[in-house]
Amino acid sequence: MNNIEFLLSRHSSPRLVAPGPDPQQLETILQAGLTAPDHAGLKPFEFILAQDEGLARLGAIYVEAAKADGADEEVLKRAAQLPLRAPLVITVVAKVTEHPKVPSIEQHLSAGCALMQMQQMARALGLGGIWRTGSYATHPYVREALGVSGDDEIVGFLYLGTPATDGAAKRTTDPQPYTRSL
Ligand SMILES: Cc1cc2nc3c(=O)[nH]c(=O)nc-3n(C[C@H](O)[C@H](O)[C@H](O)COP(=O)(O)O)c2cc1C
Known part of the structure; x- marks a missing residue:
């Protein structure tokens, strides 16, 4: 697959199994995250493995969050299981620094780009992943437990592993409905 085919065939892998990235692959994935575009070189992200x-x-953090919401047993059981859907989950946090030229939205976007770069690198290494958020990404208990405060945001949980099934998602190939010219 050439570079153009690689980018145009981007897709997620929702069903992931072991093995996850080995230590060298993980290092390469994290390095890809650090290539994200980054106004003023703030490196406005943290990767929690x-x-x-x-x-x-x-x-367990999700379970405590769900308990704080008064969730029933079924929800608590599911909360505990959620991260077990992949051998590796990278929580990507946008770490915002006050800067006269770089508003927090740019730092959030940078962190999102870092997440996608890591997802793409996983594909390049023959692995797969999916970007997930859900209610726990903004839950005050989860934020506190993971050290996320102020303008910092959990931009996503990147689930990585070996795709259980191959098969790329169908892609929209006609950009026209989403495009206009000035
Ligand atoms: C910010 C963000 C949050 C997302 N959160 C979830 C999520 O919580 N659960 C989910 O199944 N998909 C979520 N998705 C969508 C998947 O990552 C994925 O893009 C979608 O399943 C479509 O598949 P594709 O990437 O192969 O086109 C999210 C995507 C983004 C960009």
Whole structure:
């Protein structure tokens, strides 16, 4: 697959199994995150890795968040299981620094780009992933437990692993309805 085909065939892999990235692949994935466009070189992101027991720890944070909301047993059980859907979950946090020329939205966008770069690198390495958020991404308990405060935002949970099924999503190929000229 050439570079053009690679970019045009971008897709997520919702069903992921072991193995996840090995240590060298993980390093390469994180390096890809650091290539994100970044106004003023603020590096406005943090990558929080959860694998092995870390996945259970992330699940336990979700459970506490759900308990704080008065969730029933079924929701609590699901909360614990959510991060176990992949061998690796990278929580991508936009870490916002006050800057006269770089408003927080630009820093959030930068963190989003970092997440997508990592997802794409995972594909380039023969792995797969999916960008997820859901209510826990903005939940005050989850934010606090992960050290996210102020204008910082969890821009997503990047689930990575080996795709359980191949098959790319169908892509829209006609850009015309989304395009206009001045
Ligand atoms: C900011 C953001 C948050 C998302 N959150 C979720 C989510 O919580 N759950 C989910 O199934 N998909 C979520 N998605 C969508 C998937 O990442 C994915 O793009 C979608 O399933 C379409 O598949 P594709 O990427 O192969 O086109 C989110 C996407 C973005 C950009």
